[in-house]
Amino acid sequence: MAAAAGPAVGGAARGRGATSFQRKAAAGSRLAAVAGTRPSVRHGQLLLSSGLPSLDCVLGGGVAVGTLLLIEEDKYGLYSNLLFKYFLAEGVVCGHDLFVASAKERPDNILKELPAPLLDDTYRNELGEEATAVKSEEFQDSMKIAWRYQNLPKMEASPTSTKFGHYYDVSKTMSPELFQSIKWHSFYLPEELSSQPKMKTCSNMNSAYARLLQSIQRIIYQEGFDGSDPQKKQKNILRIGIQSLGSVLWGDDICSSDTPEDIHSLTKFLYVLRGLLRKSLSACIVTVPTHLIQNKAIMERVTNLSDTVVGLESFIGSERETNPLYKDYHGLVHVHQIPRLNSLICDVSDTKDLAFRLKRKLFTIERLHLPPDLSDTVSRASKQDLAESAKLLSSGCGAMAIGKKHLDF
Amino acid sequence: LNTLILYKSRAALQGKFTLLRDTRTDGSFLVHHFLSFYLRAGCKVCFVALLQSFSHYNIIAQKLGVSLTAARERGQLVFLEGLKSCLDLLFGEESESGQPGPLQFISESASNLKALFDFVRTSLTPTDSDSWQGPVLLVDDLSVLLSLGAAPVAVLDFIHYCRVTVCSQLKGNIVVLVHSNEDSEDEENELVVNSLCHHSDLILWVEGLATGFCKDVHGEIKIIKRVSLELTAEQDHVQIYQYKIQDKNVTFFARGLSAAVL
Numbered sequence: 001m002a003a004a005a006g007p008a009v010g011g012a013a014r015g016r017g018a019t020s021f022q023r024k025a026a027a028g029s030r031l032a033a034v035a036g037t038r039p040s041v042r043h044g045q046l047l048l049s050s051g052l053p054s055l056d057c058v059l060g061g062g063v064a065v066g067t068l069l070l071i072e073e074d075k076y077g078l079y080s081n082l083l084f085k086y087f088l089a090e091g092v093v094c095g096h097d098l099f100v101a102s103a104k105e106r107p108d109n110i111l112k113e114l115p116a117p118l119l120d121d122t123y124r125n126e127l128g129e130e131a132t133a134v135k136s137e138e139f140q141d142s143m144k145i146a147w148r149y150q151n152l153p154k155m156e157a158s159p160t161s162t163k164f165g166h167y168y169d170v171s172k173t174m175s176p177e178l179f180q181s182i183k184w185h186s187f188y189l190p191e192e193l194s195s196q197p198k199m200k201t202c203s204n205m206n207s208a209y210a211r212l213l214q215s216i217q218r219i220i221y222q223e224g225f226d227g228s229d230p231q232k233k234q235k236n237i238l239r240i241g242i243q244s245l246g247s248v249l250w251g252d253d254i255c256s257s258d259t260p261e262d263i264h265s266l267t268k269f270l271y272v273l274r275g276l277l278r279k280s281l282s283a284c285i286v287t288v289p290t291h292l293i294q295n296k297a298i299m300e301r302v303t304n305l306s307d308t309v310v311g312l313e314s315f316i317g318s319e320r321e322t323n324p325l326y327k328d329y330h331g332l333v334h335v336h337q338i339p340r341l342n343s344l345i346c347d348v349s350d351t352k353d354l355a356f357r358l359k360r361k362l363f364t365i366e367r368l369h370l371p372p373d374l375s376d377t378v379s380r381a382s383k384q385d386l387a388e389s390a391k392l393l394s395s396g397c398g399a400m401a402i403g404k405k406h407l408d409f
Numbered sequence: 410l411n412t413l414i415l416y417k418s419r420a421a422l423q424g425k426f427t428l429l430r431d432t433r434t435d436g437s438f439l440v441h442h443f444l445s446f447y448l449r450a451g452c453k454v455c456f457v458a459l460l461q462s463f464s465h466y467n468i469i470a471q472k473l474g475v476s477l478t479a480a481r482e483r484g485q486l487v488f489l490e491g492l493k494s495c496l497d498l499l500f501g502e503e504s505e506s507g508q509p510g511p512l513q514f515i516s517e518s519a520s521n522l523k524a525l526f527d528f529v530r531t532s533l534t535p536t537d538s539d540s541w542q543g544p545v546l547l548v549d550d551l552s553v554l555l556s557l558g559a560a561p562v563a564v565l566d567f568i569h570y571c572r573v574t575v576c577s578q579l580k581g582n583i584v585v586l587v588h589s590n591e592d593s594e595d596e597e598n599e600l601v602v603n604s605l606c607h608h609s610d611l612i613l614w615v616e617g618l619a620t621g622f623c624k625d626v627h628g629e630i631k632i633i634k635r636v637s638l639e640l641t642a643e644q645d646h647v648q649i650y651q652y653k654i655q656d657k658n659v660t661f662f663a664r665g666l667s668a669a670v671l
Contacts, residue, residue, distance in 0.1 A: 300598075
């Protein structure tokens with residue numbers, strides 16, 4: 001009886017045609033058939049672009065299919081909202097299906113405000129001035145041995161010509177023509193609550209979360225993202241975006257009170273979501289207002305249950321806004337966790353000190369460079385600031401190790 | 410990876426409770442090691458995998474030289490995939506037989522892990538046709554049970570029942586992974602972890618380096634043999650090594666003697 005129960009579970013798993021995390025190295029051509037993805041060299045898993053090529057670099061190539069990207073919101077939610085939109089915009093450009101869930105904004109309004117992708121020629125014009133400046137420094141010696149290659153262009157073509165990772169212009173919104181061919185589903189909480197006031201919930205989870213899970217599961221099953229429909233020839237990815245999970249609008253009081261009623265709602269939701277993602281060809285971005293959650297134990301559990309966790313800390317309103325050390329940047333990026341998928345190791349970028357900035361049109365994440373300390377007499381205030389920021393910088397990525405001691409040489 | 414085995418004396422390797430504890434880093438490489446180790450040794454393994462999918466473990470185990478699908482077909486491995494059975498529970502049809510699924514506690518208000526324990530017990534009780542060596546219970550991430558709504562007392566009860574059944578009655582081993590943090594605010598987790606530390610025979614404590622991230626040394630492992638439990642008035646043996654994880658292997662070396670430094 002016991003022995004029968006074990007293989008029965010296993011048989012069901014195999015029979016369902018599980019599409020998650022199976023090594024597809026043998027069918028390399030089949031992998032490339034899904035638009036907008038590329039296989040990872042590390043673990044053979046399909047990667048999606050998060051919409052921001054600099055974030056893709058930090059995350060080790062992109063967001064893996066079947067994983068959850070958790071963004072810890074900054075204080076006013078401005079920049080995390082931007083990342084959220086980038087993720088969805090990338091889905092539109094690549095032709096993926098979208099599922100947008102929100103409790104405060106109507107999903108179609110969110111989709112109307114997606115940033116416009118930069119096409120090849122406009123981006124090249126932008127970079128044109130910088131490129132000519134750089135070229136003069138490149139060495140112009142004629143090649144002696146590989147002279148056949150002399151006539152090939154020296155630098156690689158601009159990033160927008162590749163199919164993975166696009167650049168977006170934040171000042172313009174996406175034109176509606178791009179949406180025509182995209183299939184998108186939405187979940188707007190006030191609408192769902194009013195349309196079906198009574199719903200049987202099979203678990204004692206928060207009802208809003210339970211409805212969202214049911215909705216996601218229904219879409220995955222109906223559209224065949226979990227491989228349950230073998231007739232479907234063209235595989236596609238479902239990009240799920242959930243905005244401000246855990247906030248008061250979802251009916252969860254972890255952000256508003258110190259001793260919430262049900263501290264397990266959010267973690268249970270994330271666990272089931274993880275199960276749904278692993279089972280299907282989808283990836284999910286969730287923004288959580290971490291700074292509002294009083295009970296830090298919940299955030300630890302949430303971090304353990306998510307795959308990739310990126311925290312944004314903006315300088316708005318803090319004393320760092322006017323600090324000359326950070327004058328080029330708008331905030332810091334903390335990568336708290338990167339998943340190890342199908343392997344013992346993960347791709348960790350070497351730099352732990354990352355900052356972001358929003359230029360006129362582009363949002364980039366880059367390595368934080370402190371300006372050199374050029375004053376003759378180092379004033380006490382700035383030196384303390386420097387030490388403070390250096391201490392902050394030396395505390396690195398949580399998944400690897402956190403340096404508590406500031407080593408002073 | 411096999412340098413770990415050197416510290417174990419094979420003689421008294423039955424009825425042991427091993428605790429894998431990680432702080433500020435990821436200790437799952439130890440879980441993979443123990444899984445492949447016990448499968449290679451020919452033991453019957455019940456693996457409660459709450460955090461990752463089956464293919465994840467399968468791919469890594471193949472790199473370490475063991476095939477999980479083959480082991481499952483042989484009946485040597487009983488794999489409980491937590492994510493999948495949770496989905497079946499919440500979204501599956503109601504046509505199941507009266508037997509409750511192992512993760513029933515998620516949807517029920519009664520937070521006891523009895524169903525999970527029954528699953529473990531039935532899968533590890535030897536039947537007549539089995540010819541495996543001692544049974545082993547492997548749990549990947551006990552801390553997830555707390556996140557899913559189980560009370561810490563319930564988790565401790567579950568471990569206690571498992572110890573009684575697996576270690577004492579069936580003379581098998583248990584290996585459990587937990588997360589902990591020194592300044593963690595998760596009191597329930599700390600309670601469970603501290604309690605388990607007192608009860609375990611062997612603790613493998615994996616920590617990130619105190620000085621921050623390093624490419625060549627991924628962390629430090631403390632091996633604590635709880636000799637003090639054996640009533641011989643000895644202190645616990647503590648050994649500390651540093652390690653670096655590679656694709657198919659983990660290399661251990663004494664502190665400060667990493668290959669990058671020498």
